[in-house]
Amino acid sequence: MDFLFVINQALGVALSPTTAAYALAAIGIGVHFGYAGLLNFGQAGFMAIGAYAFGITTLSLDFPFPLAFLSAIVASVVFALILGIPTLRLRADYLAIVTIAAAEIVRYIVSTTGLSSVTGGASGLSAFARSFQSFNPLPGGSYGFGPWTYSRAEFWVFLWGWGLVAIATVIVWLLMRSPWGRVVKGIREDEDAVRSLGKNVYAYKMQALVLGGVFGSLAGVIFILPRAIQPTNYATTLTFFTWTILLLGGAATVFGPIIGSMIFWVLLVLTEGVIGGLVRADVITFLDTTQAGQIRFVLLGLALILLVVFRPQGIFGNKKELSFNV
Amino acid sequence: MAGLLGAAPVAAATAEPSPTASASAPAAPTGFSVGGTIANGDEPVEGAEILVEGEGFSETVATDADGVWRVDVPAQGSYTSTLDVDSLPEGVEPRDPDSITRTSNLNTTPNANVLFPMGESTIEGTSTWDTVVTRLIYGINFGLMLALAAIGISLIFGTTGLNNFAHGELLTFGALISFFLTAVLGWSIWAAIAVTLVASAAFGWFHDAAIFKPLRRRRVGLVQAMIVTIGLSIVLRYVFLMIFGGRTEFIQTGFNQVVPVGPANLQASSLISMAISVVVLVAVGLFLTKTRIGKATRAVSDNAALAAASGIDVDRIIRIVWVLGATLTGLSGILYGVFRGVSWIMGFQILLLLFAAVTLGGLGSAFGALVGAIIIGLVTELSTLWLPADLRFATALIILILILLLRPQGILGRRERIG
Numbered sequence: 026m027d028f029l030f031v032i033n034q035a036l037g038v039a040l041s042p043t044t045a046a047y048a049l050a051a052i053g054i055g056v057h058f059g060y061a062g063l064l065n066f067g068q069a070g071f072m073a074i075g076a077y078a079f080g081i082t083t084l085s086l087d088f089p090f091p092l093a094f095l096s097a098i099v100a101s102v103v104f105a106l107i108l109g110i111p112t113l114r115l116r117a118d119y120l121a122i123v124t125i126a127a128a129e130i131v132r133y134i135v136s137t138t139g140l141s142s143v144t145g146g147a148s149g150l151s152a153f154a155r156s157f158q159s160f161n162p163l164p165g166g167s168y169g170f171g172p173w174t175y176s177r178a179e180f181w182v183f184l185w186g187w188g189l190v191a192i193a194t195v196i197v198w199l200l201m202r203s204p205w206g207r208v209v210k211g212i213r214e215d216e217d218a219v220r221s222l223g224k225n226v227y228a229y230k231m232q233a234l235v236l237g238g239v240f241g242s243l244a245g246v247i248f249i250l251p252r253a254i255q256p257t258n259y260a261t262t263l264t265f266f267t268w269t270i271l272l273l274g275g276a277a278t279v280f281g282p283i284i285g286s287m288i289f290w291v292l293l294v295l296t297e298g299v300i301g302g303l304v305r306a307d308v309i310t311f312l313d314t315t316q317a318g319q320i321r322f323v324l325l326g327l328a329l330i331l332l333v334v335f336r337p338q339g340i341f342g343n344k345k346e347l348s349f350n351v
Numbered sequence: 352m353a354g355l356l357g358a359a360p361v362a363a364a365t366a367e368p369s370p371t372a373s374a375s376a377p378a379a380p381t382g383f384s385v386g387g388t389i390a391n392g393d394e395p396v397e398g399a400e401i402l403v404e405g406e407g408f409s410e411t412v413a414t415d416a417d418g419v420w421r422v423d424v425p426a427q428g429s430y431t432s433t434l435d436v437d438s439l440p441e442g443v444e445p446r447d448p449d450s451i452t453r454t455s456n457l458n459t460t461p462n463a464n465v466l467f468p469m470g471e472s473t474i475e476g477t478s479t480w481d482t483v484v485t486r487l488i489y490g491i492n493f494g495l496m497l498a499l500a501a502i503g504i505s506l507i508f509g510t511t512g513l514n515n516f517a518h519g520e521l522l523t524f525g526a527l528i529s530f531f532l533t534a535v536l537g538w539s540i541w542a543a544i545a546v547t548l549v550a551s552a553a554f555g556w557f558h559d560a561a562i563f564k565p566l567r568r569r570r571v572g573l574v575q576a577m578i579v580t581i582g583l584s585i586v587l588r589y590v591f592l593m594i595f596g597g598r599t600e601f602i603q604t605g606f607n608q609v610v611p612v613g614p615a616n617l618q619a620s621s622l623i624s625m626a627i628s629v630v631v632l633v634a635v636g637l638f639l640t641k642t643r644i645g646k647a648t649r650a651v652s653d654n655a656a657l658a659a660a661s662g663i664d665v666d667r668i669i670r671i672v673w674v675l676g677a678t679l680t681g682l683s684g685i686l687y688g689v690f691r692g693v694s695w696i697m698g699f700q701i702l703l704l705l706f707a708a709v710t711l712g713g714l715g716s717a718f719g720a721l722v723g724a725i726i727i728g729l730v731t732e733l734s735t736l737w738l739p740a741d742l743r744f745a746t747a748l749i750i751l752i753l754i755l756l757l758r759p760q761g762i763l764g765r766r767e768r769i770g
Contacts, residue, residue, distance in 0.1 A: 064574065111756040118514055121577070122706050123755060126748040129703055133745035138429065138456070147429075261699075265581050272578065316593045323593070326585030333578045334571060 031298030037172035038290045042179075045186030046072075046248035047289065051270040051282035052193045053240030059276035060201060061233035062213030064121040067108065068241045068267050070128025073259035074104045075242030076249045077135055080150040081143060090156040094246065101242030104131075105235040113230045125261060136256035144256075151253035157181075179251070186247045190283060193240050198279045200236075209233055210277075269329045275342030284340065296321045383457045385430050386421025389414050391443045391469040400438035401467075405430035413438070426599060427457045427692075432465045443469055456740045479736075481614035486732045488615045494728020495628035496690075497701070498721045499683035501708040502635060503676030505720035508709065509652035510665075510672045513563070514577050517584035518680065518705060519698025521558075523591055525551045525681025526688035526697060530602050540604045547685055548678050555677020559670050567666075584699065591695040599692040602685065624686045631682065632721060635675075639717055648672060704731070704744060707751040713761030722762055726750070 038044060050068050057065040078100035082088040088096065104127075112123045135144045144150065161181040168180040175183055200206045208229055211219040220226050248258075266289070274285025300317045303309045312320065338344045385403050389396040395418025402411045406428035414420045424430055434451040436444075445451055446468040455463035504518050528550050532543035562583065566576050606619040639645040650658040651668045659665045687697060708727045712719025727747045734746035754761070 111752060115755065115759050117574070118577070119710070119755065119759070121514065122710055123752055126703055126707065126751055130745045130748050130752075133742055133748075137739055137741045137745075138454070139739045139742075261703075262585075265585060268578065268581070312593075319589050319593045322589040323586050326582045326587075326589065329582030329585065330579050333575050333582065334566065334569070337575055 027302075031295065031302065033172045034298060035291045035294045038294045039287045040173055040183070040187070041290070042182045042186035042247055042251050044286050044290045045183075045190050046244045047267060047270055048190050048244075048283045048286035049186075049193055049247060050241050050244035050267045051274070051286055052190070052197060053237035053244065054267055054271050055276060055278075055282050056197060056233055056237035056240065059271065059278070059281075060197075060206065060213065061209045061230060061237075062117065063113075063230060063234060063237075064117050065124045065234070065237065066121045066261075066264055066268075067124030067126075067128035069259045069261060069263035070124070070131045071101050071104065071238045071241030072245030072248060072263065073128070073131050073135060073256075074100050075245030076254050076259075077144060077150075078242070079246045080153045080249065080254050083153040083156055084150060085143060088156070090160050093153075093156065097242050097246050098239055101238045102235050104242075105238035106231070108238075109231045109234045113227055113234065125264070128259070128264060129261065132256055132259045135259075145254070147256060149254040149256055153254075154250055157250060182247070182250045185250070189243055189247060193243075194279060194283065196236075201279075205229075205232075265329075266325075269325065269332075272329070272332055272337070272339055275339030277343070278339065278341045281339055281341045288340075293321060293325070296324060383425070383427055383462070384421050384423045385432055385455055385457070385463045385465060386419070387432075387465040387467065389418045389420070389434075389467050389469060395419075396440065396443055396469060398438060398440065399443075399467075400435040401465075402433045402435065403430055404433070411435075424457065429454060429456050430463070431455075434467045439469075445469060482736065483733070484613050485615040486736060487729065488612060488617065490729035490732030491725065492621055492625050492690075492728070493732060494725035495625055495632070496683055496686045497704060497708055497728055498632060498724035499628060499686070500680040500701075501705045501712075501720040501724040502632070502717050503680040503683075504705055505709045505712070505714070505717050506648065506652075506672045506676050508714055509717070510648065510655070510669050511563070511567075512573050513580070514573075514706075516577065516580040516702065517558075517587060518580075519700070519702035520584055520587040520591070521551065521554065521677050521680040521698065522684035522687065522701070523588075523693075523695065523698035524554055525684030526602070526693040527591060527595060527684075528681070529685045530600055530688055530693045533602055534600065540602075543602075544682070544685055547681055551681025551684075552674045552678045554681070555673040555675075556670065558677065559673035563673070564666065564670075588695060588699055595693075595695050597695065599694040601692050602688040604689055620689055624689065627682070628686065631679065635679065636718070638675075644668070644671060704747055707747055710751055711754050711761055713763045716761070716763050719761055719763035726762075 050072055053071065054065055054068050057063040075097040078097040079093045082093045082096040083090075108124060108127050112120045134140065136147050137144075138146050140146065141148075158178055158181065161177065163177050163181060165177050168175045168177070168183075201210070208219060208224050211222075211224075212226055212229055216226055219229075270285040270289045271282055272285075273288055274281025274283070297318060300309065300312070300320060301314060304312050304314055304317045309317070332339070389399050395414070395416065397414055397416050397418065399414045399418075399420075400411055401414075401420055401422075402409070403422045403424065405424070406426055408425050408430075410422050412420045412422050432453045432455065434445060436451060439445070451467065453465045453467070455465055457463055500518070500522050503521065504515060507513060507515055507518075525547050529540075529543045529547040532538045532546055533540055538546075562579070563576065566579065571579075604620045604623075606623055608619045609616050610619055610622060611617075612622075637645075639649060647658065647663045647668050648671070650661070650663055651665055655665055658668075684698065687701070691697070704727055705724075708723035709720045710723070711726055712721065712723030727750075730747050730750050731743040734743050738746060
């Protein structure tokens with residue numbers, strides 16, 4: 026087994042745009058759950074909304090990149106409002122069920138055959154990144170070093186991905202130190218107490234839902250820039266993975282989602298390389314190579330269980346900052 | 352990946368040739384299939400060739416002496432059927448020569464009927480009423496199947512407050528065990544059901560004893576416990592995938608006779624399954640309302656602290672609820688595996704429909720779950736009258752959101768439960 030190759034791959038994935046996209050999506054549910062206490066289990070839906078709004082406006086309406094980017098933001102704001110109006114007055118676990126259902130509705134609608142002229146149906150959309158790349162000001166050649174070597178086009182995606190993650194992190198950091206952030210955290214701790222201070226709890230929750238949803242939607246855009254849009258990617262599992270990332274790093278922390286996403290992806294690639302390598306080298310004989318890929322998810326589920334039971338605040342979290350009571 | 356086990360194509364030959372291909376022509380007893388009947392007026396058309404393509408599969412069939420054709424296809428998905436006009440006998444023309452291609456989606460139903468009308472239009476085709484009745488019956492069948500699993504979710508939620516995202520895996524577990532017993536070990540379906548129910552009950556007991564009771568002891572919050580169930584669901588699903596692989600298989604019952612019920616032709620197994628569901632649901636209803644343990648269960652659902660204070664052993668009730676819920680869900684898994692096939696992800700695919708049913712009826716109300724499940728079953732089937740079939744689950748989920756908007760406590764729920 027080629028250990029160097031596996032390690033190289035794992036280091037490479039730590040800074041890949043996909044890792045940035047997952048980090049951004051986790052920052053979004055960090056705003057929802059970590060700060061405002063909202064159980065959003067529909068982050069995959071926000072990512073799908075962002076991805077499809079970007080892809081459809083680029084391909085069907087010929088929007089240039091900045092406009093398509095803006096459409097993704099607008100679409101997710103509208104989606105957050107639609108989701109929030111019926112559910113934010115209800116108990117937290119209703120929001121969980123409604124958001125997960127809404128994300129699945131989005132997935133069913135974008136993959137239905139009746140709309141395939143717009144959404145591409147089950148086969149999805151591709152070739153929408155041309156306008157994005159036409160805004161690429163970088164001169165040709167390759168960028169970076171070692172496992173982090175990128176072509177001109179890849180580096181442009183890299184800059185946008187990690188740039189958006191940085192901007193989102195700064196926004197969250199500034200907001201949570203502001204009066205707005207204190208009210209939102211107060212809602213997480215005790216909604217009634219905040220209401221008795223004369224704050225409009227519903228409006229604050231809605232603002233938090235919209236903000237985290239916009240991050241989710243932009244994560245969807247970053248996620249698709251290096252690949253095609255596949256409706257099957259936006260299943261509930263995607264939401265669960267972003268939750269794992271958030272809980273891994275720490276829900277109410279600034280850098281938790283970023284570090285969480287890096288650890289998540291490095292571990293996925295490392296375990297695939299190691300277990301797959303051991304299977305191919307006949308050290309592990311009770312698994313075949315397909316099963317070696319699948320067992321990673323068994324380990325991932327186990328990790329999620331152990332994490333939430335034994336260290337719910339995550340790696341960086343502060344236990345006092347975390348309210349798990351609905 | 353083929354989901355066919357000894358498909359018997361002869362069953363199709365029993366069809367009466369008829370110019371109106373009803374929505375319920377005879378089905379091949381197992382697996383997925385596409386078929387229909389071609390007739391010119393009252394005369395069946397023999398030897399017409401139809402090309403069926405999709406999901407990497409392609410086969411040409413010809414109609415038999417009764418004008419009947421049917422192709423067994425390897426998996427669910429979307430298939431197009433194209434009529435070869437040149438193969439039609441002299442003097443027979445398609446009614447609309449520009450429209451000789453049909454697309455059918457085999458997603459939740461195993462069989463699709465494809466109609467190629469011939470000659471001048473003389474008849475109105477299948478009456479809307481017949482289609483509605485057929486869909487109604489399928490909807491009730493699906494709803495009863497959902498109800499068994501939904502009551503499990505509802506009981507567990509009612510007594511512990513836990514939203515169990517791993518509940519779908521209890522359903523998959525039941526289906527996989529009974530598939531293993533019938534297909535691999537060759538047991539009869541009744542023996543397999545009995546053993547599956549015992550295994551499901553043990554699995555439910557294990558859930559409580561090994562995971563959720565220790566969590567309650569540690570005073571782990573409900574949201575944490577909910578995330579534990581998400582992790583558990585991922586673990587179980589991928590264990591199932593590693594053992595079973597990505598295929599879809601059907602549980603064989605041996606009851607493949609076609610029974611006409613009004614305008615719908617049902618398989619005997621559908622009727623037996625509906626009867627089992629009704630009997631079990633009535634038994635659960637009697638258990639909850641008449642027996643001491645059932646009354647104690649409802650008392651714990653209402654107010655666990657008060658129930659404990661009045662001498663009810665809450666931990667014991669929760670254990671019983673887990674065992675009962677898992678058994679009912681395992682049974683639902685068997686029935687689901689008979690009609691829609693066993694796969695590693697089957698439970699996870701309908702988990703949201705179960706949540707929708709439970710929320711519709713009112714969280715924590717077992718009877719509400721029954722009502723909600725029937726509504727969801729009917730909505731998914733009836734919506735196909737107007738909407739594409741691949742949106743049927745979406746329709747059910749939209750209904751869920753609308754109901755929450757108008758009546759957040761659900762249909763049978765009580766106001767104070769919404770918090």
